[in-house]
Amino acid sequence: MRNTIFKYIRILLAAIVIGCSMLFVAVSCNKNGTTTKNHIWTFTYLKANENQTSNLKTFIEKNWFVMDRIAVDQKLINNYILYENADDTAADWDMIVAVEYFSREGYSEIASQFEEIRQKHQEVKIKGLGFKDLGKVIRSETVTKNSY
Numbered sequence: 001m002r003n004t005i006f007k008y009i010r011i012l013l014a015a016i017v018i019g020c021s022m023l024f025v026a027v028s029c030n031k032n033g034t035t036t037k038n039h040i041w042t043f044t045y046l047k048a049n050e051n052q053t054s055n056l057k058t059f060i061e062k063n064w065f066v067m068d069r070i071a072v073d074q075k076l077i078n079n080y081i082l083y084e085n086a087d088d089t090a091a092d093w094d095m096i097v098a099v100e101y102f103s104r105e106g107y108s109e110i111a112s113q114f115e116e117i118r119q120k121h122q123e124v125k126i127k128g129l130g131f132k133d134l135g136k137v138i139r140s141e142t143v144t145k146n147s148y
Helices: 002-027 053-073 107-120
Strands: 040-048 077-084 095-101 135-143
Touching: 040 053, 053 077, 053 095, 053 107, 095 107
Parallel strands: none
Antiparallel strands: 040 095, 040 135, 077 095
16 A cells, blocks of 8 residues: 555646746747747847838848748748837947747758848838948947846
8 A cells, every 4th residue: 555655746746847947948938839948139220211210220120020920831930020229329239130040050050041031032122122221330339138
Protein backbone atom coordinates (compact mmCIF):
# COMPACT_ATOMS: atom_id res chain seq x y z
CA MET A 1 0.00 0.00 0.00
CA ARG A 2 2.75 2.40 0.97
CA ASN A 3 4.63 1.75 -2.33
CA THR A 4 1.43 2.42 -4.26
CA ILE A 5 0.98 5.80 -2.55
CA PHE A 6 4.61 6.79 -3.31
CA LYS A 7 4.12 5.66 -6.92
CA TYR A 8 1.07 7.92 -7.29
CA ILE A 9 2.90 10.82 -5.62
CA ARG A 10 5.82 10.43 -8.08
CA ILE A 11 3.38 10.36 -11.00
CA LEU A 12 1.60 13.46 -9.65
CA LEU A 13 4.92 15.30 -9.17
CA ALA A 14 6.02 14.35 -12.69
CA ALA A 15 2.72 15.67 -14.07
CA ILE A 16 3.16 18.93 -12.15
CA VAL A 17 6.73 19.36 -13.45
CA ILE A 18 5.65 18.67 -17.04
CA GLY A 19 2.65 20.99 -16.68
CA CYS A 20 4.81 23.80 -15.28
CA SER A 21 7.35 23.31 -18.07
CA MET A 22 4.61 23.59 -20.68
CA LEU A 23 3.26 26.71 -18.99
CA PHE A 24 6.73 28.28 -18.97
CA VAL A 25 7.14 27.60 -22.70
CA ALA A 26 3.67 29.03 -23.42
CA VAL A 27 4.36 32.18 -21.42
CA SER A 28 7.79 32.73 -22.97
CA CYS A 29 6.56 32.28 -26.55
CA ASN A 30 5.35 34.98 -28.87
CA LYS A 31 2.28 34.90 -31.11
CA ASN A 32 4.02 32.65 -33.64
CA GLY A 33 4.90 30.08 -30.97
CA THR A 34 8.62 30.78 -31.02
CA THR A 35 10.63 32.02 -28.10
CA THR A 36 12.07 35.52 -28.34
CA LYS A 37 15.30 34.82 -26.43
CA ASN A 38 17.55 35.03 -29.50
CA HIS A 39 15.55 37.62 -31.38
CA ILE A 40 17.02 41.00 -32.24
CA TRP A 41 15.45 44.22 -33.42
CA THR A 42 16.76 46.66 -36.00
CA PHE A 43 15.69 50.26 -35.45
CA THR A 44 15.89 52.42 -38.57
CA TYR A 45 15.59 56.13 -37.77
CA LEU A 46 13.95 58.28 -40.46
CA LYS A 47 13.82 62.03 -40.95
CA ALA A 48 11.15 63.45 -43.24
CA ASN A 49 11.94 66.18 -45.70
CA GLU A 50 10.26 69.51 -44.95
CA ASN A 51 6.45 69.20 -44.86
CA GLN A 52 6.63 65.51 -45.85
CA THR A 53 6.15 63.71 -42.52
CA SER A 54 2.64 62.48 -43.29
CA ASN A 55 3.60 61.47 -46.83
CA LEU A 56 6.69 59.62 -45.57
CA LYS A 57 4.53 57.70 -43.10
CA THR A 58 2.11 56.75 -45.87
CA PHE A 59 5.03 55.68 -48.07
CA ILE A 60 6.38 53.42 -45.31
CA GLU A 61 2.94 51.88 -44.80
CA LYS A 62 2.29 51.27 -48.52
CA ASN A 63 5.77 50.03 -49.38
CA TRP A 64 8.00 48.88 -46.54
CA PHE A 65 5.19 47.45 -44.45
CA VAL A 66 3.58 45.68 -47.41
CA MET A 67 6.88 43.85 -47.93
CA ASP A 68 7.31 43.28 -44.19
CA ARG A 69 3.81 41.72 -44.01
CA ILE A 70 4.88 39.21 -46.68
CA ALA A 71 8.09 38.54 -44.73
CA VAL A 72 6.04 37.86 -41.58
CA ASP A 73 3.77 35.51 -43.53
CA GLN A 74 6.85 33.68 -44.84
CA LYS A 75 8.29 33.56 -41.28
CA LEU A 76 11.35 35.57 -42.32
CA ILE A 77 10.72 38.22 -39.65
CA ASN A 78 8.61 38.13 -36.53
CA ASN A 79 7.25 41.65 -36.25
CA TYR A 80 7.51 45.25 -37.46
CA ILE A 81 6.47 48.47 -35.77
CA LEU A 82 6.38 52.18 -36.60
CA TYR A 83 7.31 54.56 -33.80
CA GLU A 84 6.61 58.26 -34.29
CA ASN A 85 8.50 60.98 -32.47
CA ALA A 86 6.10 62.73 -30.11
CA ASP A 87 8.45 65.71 -29.66
CA ASP A 88 9.32 66.88 -33.16
CA THR A 89 11.19 69.93 -31.89
CA ALA A 90 13.93 68.05 -30.03
CA ALA A 91 15.09 65.09 -32.08
CA ASP A 92 16.91 64.53 -35.32
CA TRP A 93 14.37 61.84 -36.33
CA ASP A 94 10.65 61.70 -37.04
CA MET A 95 10.01 57.94 -37.16
CA ILE A 96 11.59 54.63 -36.30
CA VAL A 97 10.86 51.50 -38.26
CA ALA A 98 11.54 48.57 -35.92
CA VAL A 99 11.87 45.05 -37.32
CA GLU A 100 12.15 41.94 -35.15
CA TYR A 101 14.27 39.10 -36.53
CA PHE A 102 14.17 35.51 -35.32
CA SER A 103 17.93 35.24 -34.83
CA ARG A 104 20.91 37.38 -33.92
CA GLU A 105 22.02 37.37 -37.57
CA GLY A 106 19.15 39.72 -38.37
CA TYR A 107 18.68 40.85 -41.94
CA SER A 108 21.82 39.12 -43.22
CA GLU A 109 20.20 35.75 -42.55
CA ILE A 110 17.12 36.53 -44.68
CA ALA A 111 18.61 38.94 -47.22
CA SER A 112 18.22 36.76 -50.30
CA GLN A 113 14.61 35.83 -49.51
CA PHE A 114 13.69 39.43 -48.68
CA GLU A 115 15.29 40.66 -51.89
CA GLU A 116 12.91 38.34 -53.77
CA ILE A 117 10.01 40.08 -52.02
CA ARG A 118 11.49 43.48 -52.87
CA GLN A 119 11.91 42.55 -56.54
CA LYS A 120 8.23 41.56 -56.80
CA HIS A 121 7.00 44.69 -55.02
CA GLN A 122 5.96 47.60 -57.21
CA GLU A 123 6.77 50.87 -55.47
CA VAL A 124 3.77 52.99 -54.58
CA LYS A 125 4.66 56.66 -54.93
CA ILE A 126 2.91 59.14 -52.69
CA LYS A 127 1.69 62.19 -54.61
CA GLY A 128 4.22 61.23 -57.27
CA LEU A 129 7.09 61.16 -54.75
CA GLY A 130 9.43 58.30 -53.89
CA PHE A 131 11.37 57.69 -50.69
CA LYS A 132 14.27 60.02 -51.51
CA ASP A 133 11.81 62.84 -52.15
CA LEU A 134 10.08 62.24 -48.82
CA GLY A 135 12.88 61.63 -46.34
CA LYS A 136 16.08 59.84 -45.47
CA VAL A 137 17.52 57.24 -43.16
CA ILE A 138 19.39 58.93 -40.31
CA ARG A 139 20.87 55.80 -38.73
CA SER A 140 20.19 52.18 -37.96
CA GLU A 141 20.76 50.35 -34.68
CA THR A 142 20.50 46.73 -33.61
CA VAL A 143 19.03 46.13 -30.16
CA THR A 144 17.75 43.32 -27.99
CA LYS A 145 14.53 43.46 -26.02
CA ASN A 146 14.24 42.34 -22.43
CA SER A 147 10.82 42.23 -20.82
CA TYR A 148 10.43 42.14 -17.06
